[in-house]
Amino acid sequence: MKELNSDTILSVENLSIRYRGTPTDAVRNVSFNLGKERLGIVGESGSGKSTVGRALLKLLPTAEIKADCMQFRDIDLLNTPEKQMLKVRGQRISMILQDPKFSLNPIQKCGPQVDEAYRNHIRCSKKEARQRTLAMLESVQIRDPERVYGLYPHEVSGGMGQRIMIAMMLLTDPDVVIADEPTSALDVTVRLQVLDILDALVRDKGIGLIMISHDLNLVRNFCDRVLIMYAGQVVEALNASEMHNARHPYTKGLLAAQPHIGGPRAPLPVLERRPEWLEDVKVV
Numbered sequence: 001m002k003e004l005n006s007d008t009i010l011s012v013e014n015l016s017i018r019y020r021g022t023p024t025d026a027v028r029n030v031s032f033n034l035g036k037e038r039l040g041i042v043g044e045s046g047s048g049k050s051t052v053g054r055a056l057l058k059l060l061p062t063a064e065i066k067a068d069c070m071q072f073r074d075i076d077l078l079n080t081p082e083k084q085m086l087k088v089r090g091q092r093i094s095m096i097l098q099d100p101k102f103s104l105n106p107i108q109k110c111g112p113q114v115d116e117a118y119r120n121h122i123r124c125s126k127k128e129a130r131q132r133t134l135a136m137l138e139s140v141q142i143r144d145p146e147r148v149y150g151l152y153p154h155e156v157s158g159g160m161g162q163r164i165m166i167a168m169m170l171l172t173d174p175d176v177v178i179a180d181e182p183t184s185a186l187d188v189t190v191r192l193q194v195l196d197i198l199d200a201l202v203r204d205k206g207i208g209l210i211m212i213s214h215d216l217n218l219v220r221n222f223c224d225r226v227l228i229m230y231a232g233q234v235v236e237a238l239n240a241s242e243m244h245n246a247r248h249p250y251t252k253g254l255l256a257a258q259p260h261i262g263g264p265r266a267p268l269p270v271l272e273r274r275p276e277w278l279e280d281v282k283v284v
């Protein structure tokens with residue numbers, strides 16, 4: 001196992017993943033470190049972003065995961081038995097998914113679901129869990145937590161549902177949060193509120209946030225660093241503020257394909273893809 005320096009929470013080296021029964025790796029030789037920062041993983045649909053996120057939590061029962069290193073603090077995630085993974089998952093590394101509708105149980109009120117998640121990890125009375133839930137709901141800017149506690153998932157808006165999911169994920173003070181398209185199902189103003197909450201987690205609690213998205217502009221404006229994925233590989237890693245200096249032709253193509261409001265009217269360029277980009281990838 002590697003000795004991680006104090007700034008590194010998570011370290012991944014040459015991660016490759018192949019789904020059983022498929023002829024090629026869905027993810028190949030992906031490497032990155034995560035500190036107390038916002039790391040974006042961006043790429044088109046099918047490029048392997050979510051597969052990387054799920055692999056970190058070993059949530060891929062139908063895939064083979066190989067890596068030279070996949071380490072969270074002093075835990076070797078690759079070789080950790082499932083029993084210990086249960087303590088890592090949801091407690092020290094949490095995940096938020098795109099649409100709260102699919103994550104919340106439709107036939108149970110929202111508050112008790114959060115209580116239950118807490119009591120799965122921490123031994124405490126129902127009353128203590130309820131108090132913790134209400135405090136967490138308040139911390140994600142839900143103004144009337146008592147009322148929201150008693151609502152069913154279909155009675156809350158998408159933005160409220162996503163905040164409930166974030167509250168659920170924060171219960172155990174995780175060190176790493178993997179947010180997989182957390183705002184794609186939300187409208188623009190609610191999206192900003194949710195990003196604000198995630199941003200505060202990095203600033204105030206010092207978590208490491210992995211933001212998975214296909215939205216280059218969102219990642220560019222929100223994250224500190226960005227990994228660009230193309231067909232299962234990271235082809236470029238950049239500081240978000242240096243995006244305009246991208247060197248890989250795929251990243252340049254993605255940037256050129258962004259529409260500019262107010263600019264001269266012109267057809268958007270077609271995104272070029274070349275098979276040779278996948279041979280001998282050196283992350284630039």
Ligand SMILES: Nc1ncnc2c1ncn2[C@@H]1O[C@H](COP(=O)(O)OP(=O)(O)OP(=O)(O)O)[C@@H](O)[C@H]1O
Binds near residue numbers: 020044
């Ligand atoms: N359970 C599975 N079995 C087989 N192949 C899969 C499975 N899940 C994903 N894949 C394949 O792995 C590749 C990467 O998929 P993944 O969902 O990680 O991409 P993504 O970049 O997150 O895409 P999206 O933005 O659409 O979610 C795709 O080719 C996909 O078809």
